[in-house]
Amino acid sequence: xxxxxxxxxxxxHDSAAAIIIDGEIIAAxxxxxxxxKKQDPSFPLNAAKYxxxxxxxxxxxxxxxxxxxKPYIKFERxxxxxxxxxxxxxxxxRSAIPVWIKEKLFMKNMLNNELEKxxxxxxxxxxxxxxxxxLSHAASAFYPSPFEDAAILTLDGVGEWATAxxxxxxxxxxxILRELHFPHSIGLLYSxxxxxxxxxxxxxxxxxMGLAPYxxxxxxxxxxxxxxxxENLVDIREDGSVLLNMxxxxxxxxxxxxxxxRWQKLFxxxxxxxxxxxxxxxxxxxxxxxxxxxxxxxLMAKTAKELTGSNHLVMAGGxxxxxxxxxxxxxxxxxxDVWVQPASGDAGGALGAALAAWHIWMGKNRVAQTNPDGMxxxxxxxxxxxxxxxxxxxxxxxxxQFYNNFDExxxxxxxxxxxxxxxxxxxxxxxxxxxxxxxxxxxxxxxNPDMQKKxxxxxxxxxxxxxxxxxxxxxxxxxxxxLDRPSPYMLLVVPVVEKRRIPLxxxxxxxxxxxxxxxxxxxxxxxxxxxxxxRLQSVGKSVNPRYWQVINDxxxxxxxxxxxxxxxNVRGEPIVCTxxxxxxxxxxxxxxxxxMGNYIFDKKEQLELRNDSDWKEEFKLD
Numbered sequence: 001x002x003x004x005x006x007x008x009x010x011x012x013h014d015s016a017a018a019i020i021i022d023g024e025i026i027a028a029x030x031x032x033x034x035x036x037k038k039q040d041p042s043f044p045l046n047a048a049k050y051x052x053x054x055x056x057x058x059x060x061x062x063x064x065x066x067x068x069x070k071p072y073i074k075f076e077r078x079x080x081x082x083x084x085x086x087x088x089x090x091x092x093x094r095s096a097i098p099v100w101i102k103e104k105l106f107m108k109n110m111l112n113n114e115l116e117k118x119x120x121x122x123x124x125x126x127x128x129x130x131x132x133x134x135l136s137h138a139a140s141a142f143y144p145s146p147f148e149d150a151a152i153l154t155l156d157g158v159g160e161w162a163t164a165x166x167x168x169x170x171x172x173x174x175x176i177l178r179e180l181h182f183p184h185s186i187g188l189l190y191s192x193x194x195x196x197x198x199x200x201x202x203x204x205x206x207x208x209m210g211l212a213p214y215x216x217x218x219x220x221x222x223x224x225x226x227x228x229x230x231e232n233l234v235d236i237r238e239d240g241s242v243l244l245n246m247x248x249x250x251x252x253x254x255x256x257x258x259x260x261x262r263w264q265k266l267f268x269x270x271x272x273x274x275x276x277x278x279x280x281x282x283x284x285x286x287x288x289x290x291x292x293x294x295x296x297x298x299l300m301a302k303t304a305k306e307l308t309g310s311n312h313l314v315m316a317g318g319x320x321x322x323x324x325x326x327x328x329x330x331x332x333x334x335x336x337d338v339w340v341q342p343a344s345g346d347a348g349g350a351l352g353a354a355l356a357a358w359h360i361w362m363g364k365n366r367v368a369q370t371n372p373d374g375m376x377x378x379x380x381x382x383x384x385x386x387x388x389x390x391x392x393x394x395x396x397x398x399x400x401q402f403y404n405n406f407d408e409x410x411x412x413x414x415x416x417x418x419x420x421x422x423x424x425x426x427x428x429x430x431x432x433x434x435x436x437x438x439x440x441x442x443x444x445x446x447x448n449p450d451m452q453k454k455x456x457x458x459x460x461x462x463x464x465x466x467x468x469x470x471x472x473x474x475x476x477x478x479x480x481x482x483l484d485r486p487s488p489y490m491l492l493v494v495p496v497v498e499k500r501r502i503p504l505x506x507x508x509x510x511x512x513x514x515x516x517x518x519x520x521x522x523x524x525x526x527x528x529x530x531x532x533x534x535r536l537q538s539v540g541k542s543v544n545p546r547y548w549q550v551i552n553d554x555x556x557x558x559x560x561x562x563x564x565x566x567x568x569n570v571r572g573e574p575i576v577c578t579x580x581x582x583x584x585x586x587x588x589x590x591x592x593x594x595x596m597g598n599y600i601f602d603k604k605e606q607l608e609l610r611n612d613s614d615w616k617e618e619f620k621l622d
Contacts, residue, residue: 003362004057006048007354008111009068009136009346013039013202016347016432017047018380019055020354023364025144027054028380028432030347033577038619039203040574043114044350050382052118059119062126066357068349069133070160071107131356133159133349134317135174137341140352141316142169143359143366144374145339150312151304155297155319156345157187157202164317166300168308172359172366177307183252184244186296187319189234192249193289195257197282198272202318208286209324210466211278213531214516215287216509221280225288228266234292240300278465278513294325301334316341316348320491321434323535327493331482342378342489343433351432372488377543378437381430384579389596392579396587399605403598406546413595414553417445417563421592422459424568426582427546431575435490436567438471438539438547440575440582442591444526444564446470451526451564453518458590462571465517467535470527473551473561474540480524480562481536490537490565496521496528526564537565572619584609 007018010031018028027050032038034046052059111128112120120126131139137154152167152174163185166178190208191201199207215222230236235243248263250256264270269281301313313335320326321344330338341348358364368374393400403409413423423443431437442459444451456464474486482495500522508516522528527536541548555561568576570589576582579596586594586601587609594601 003063004055004061005063005354005357006052006065007068007350007352007357008044008048008065009348009350009353010043011041012346013041014345014347015041015044015047016343016350017044017051018351018354018432019051019057020351020358021055021057023355023358023366025351025374025376025380027051028343028351029382029430030432030574032574033381033430036574036581036619038572038574043110045114045117048118054382059115059126060121060124064127064129064357064361065115066129066131066353067111068131068136068346068353070130129353129357129361131353131360132162134162134165134179135176135356136349136352137316137344138165138167138169138174138176138352139356139359140341140343140348141314141320141339142167142174143355144341144351144369145169145312145314146368146370146373147312147314147337147339148368149310150314150339151301151308151310151335153297153300153304153313153315153320154317155186155300155315156317157191158182158185163187164300164319166304166307168310169314172364174356174360178239178241178303180241183246183249184242186242186293187317188249188251188257189242189244190289190293190319190322192251192257193285196260196263196271197286198274198276200274201257205318206321207463207466209290209322211283211286212290212324213287213529213533214283214465214513216280216284217287218509219284222284222287225267225285226291229288229292232266236292236296236299238299239303240296240298242296278463283513290324293319293322294328297322297325297329298332298334301329301332305334311336313338314340316344316352318345320344323491324493324533326491327533330492331494337485339373340489340491342375342435342437342491344491345434348433372486372540372543375489378432378435378489379429379439379544380432382577383429384597386597386599389579389599392583393599393601395580396583396609397607398583398601400599400601403600406549406598409595409598409600410546410550410553412600413550413593414557416593417443417554418557420445420448420451422455422590424582424586424591424594425547425550426568426576426579426594426596428544430577433489435537436565436575437488437490437537438544438565440568440577441471441565442568443550446524446526446562446564447558447560449518449520449525454590455526455564455566460566460571461589465513467529468527468564468566469535469537470524470562471537471539471547471551471565473548473555474538476555476561477536477538481534483536486538486540487536488538488540488543490535493529493533493535496524496532496534500524501528501532524560524562527562570619584612588612
């Protein structure tokens with residue numbers, strides 16, 4: 001009889017649920033996609049109902065339910081931290097402890113109440129397990145990877161006590177070799193700079209990474225910022241472990257990330273208020289902390305190599321989503337190959353928890369899947385039928401054209417992209433993880449010099465400096481990028497090949513942001529960042545045949561097997577899940593065409609949404 005395990009992550013941010021059957025990943029989804037609350041921390045009731053239904057499993061038939069961390073150890077860390085820093089932190093103590101006493105100390109009761117909504121009976125014999133946070137991350141990185149043997153590196157803000165671990169995965173075993181403990185954390189250091197540069201912690205780290213290339217690598221200010229960081233904020237050891245000077249940080253006991261007075265005195269610039277003009281000092285600061293983060297990750301990876309002797313590295317945790325650092329780590333040649341869990345953040349803990357239970361708690365053998373890995377392209381969410389799409393069309397009195405033949409539809413869409421149109425592309429199963437990978441995507445022409453500006457300001461409604469990622473045919477990767485292998489999950493930033501670049505004019509780095517932003521840097525300007533890099537996704541015909549085909553048809557028309565791919569949502573909104581989500585997002589933006597399944601909706605033929613709320617009111621800006 002098949003054995004199913006349900007994994008859960010909840011109560012911090014990015015709640016999610018995942019289910020495996022006999023070790024195979026069947027379904028996984030973020031709760032935010034159902035509730036439409038970005039990074040929803042609540043119990044993933046909707047996501048759990050979905051994955052159980054997708055697997056065809058009832059609660060009573062589960063082998064185990066696995067929660068992604070140990071809440072009591074996390075509470076112990078809170079108490080010990082407040083005690084160690086006393087009398088500092090009284091305000092934070094008063095804020096956090098009552099919540100723990102009322103709710104989280106009774107986590108099992110809370111979970112039982114939620115699990116009853118999934119079908120748990122009073123006499124249920126389904127065990128509830130609690131692996132450690134970083135073990136869940138490590139399991140999510142190693143078990144779905146294509147490697148039989150790998151060094152494991154997990155890095156994030158903090159779990160229970162650990163903020164990073166080095167481990168060794170062999171067969172079905174994971175051995176934890178080193179741990180770095182709170183409050184010393186490369187993730188929290190990066191988040192502190194995210195906060196100081198005016199972005200939201202736990203969501204704005206992507207923005208900080210995207211801002212860093214606008215820093216001037218040759219400027220005295222950038223070098224000075226990096227020196228000040230290394231001499232005052234963090235002591236980096238040879239093995240990659242870090243010690244933070246807690247006099248400069250407020251996250252252990254306070255309600256903010258940094259001691260702003262000390263930072264302003266040290267760096268000479270105040271904390272940037274949200275949504276205000278970005279000036280060069282903040283760009284240089286972003287570059288300095290990005291460089292420090294890359295240095296730390298490389299040192300940790302070297303230690304992992306020394307401890308394990310493995311030729312492969314796998315990574316997870318929020319810091320593993322730093323695709324710039326990942327690209328440089330791969331390019332270093334330290335490991336033969338690097339694999340990063342596409343749902344590296346806390347959402348991925350749900351999957352890792354389930355896999356840890358299967359392989360460690362149950363002792364089940366593992367066979368590494370190499371075509372390309374065990375994640376099934378991360379297409380693990382809900383899929384919708386033509387009936388669902390037609391139901392949405394009737395609801396909004398929407399006009400559409402239906403294509404019986406997908407070849408004709410693909411050729412039509414490729415032609416529209418070549419004409420400079422922006423396409424909402426909604427196909428198949430929703431992606432698991434923070435990236436849209438061709439099933440809930442917005443597509444455009446990477447050759448179009450106006451595409452980045454149009455997508456940022458008129459479709460995503462976000463900061464103009466934010467870069468866009470390309471999707472390239474797997475077989476054409478090296479024609480555009482300095483990379484000799486696939487990158488299916490958009491987790492590597494690599495250089496654009498030399499032959500496609502346009503040289504920078506003299507004095508380029510002295511220009512203001514807008515002057516640098518829209519300079520044509522290559523023959524695919526919409527996806528070429530200011531430092532000639534791109535965060536690419538490759539797509540293989542066997543993994544996502546529809547997406548591959550539309551890009552291949554675009555190549556037949558233009559000679560370019562590459563398109564712009566950004567997530568199908570507006571700023572502050574989770575990626576769309578249902579046809580209803582897709583249609584409303586389409587109508588609220590300047591997307592030209594919406595393609596759902598075999599149905600094409602032309603914006604010019606649609607009626608305005610009646611009684612529709614303002615998306616800025618509905619979704620809190622991130």
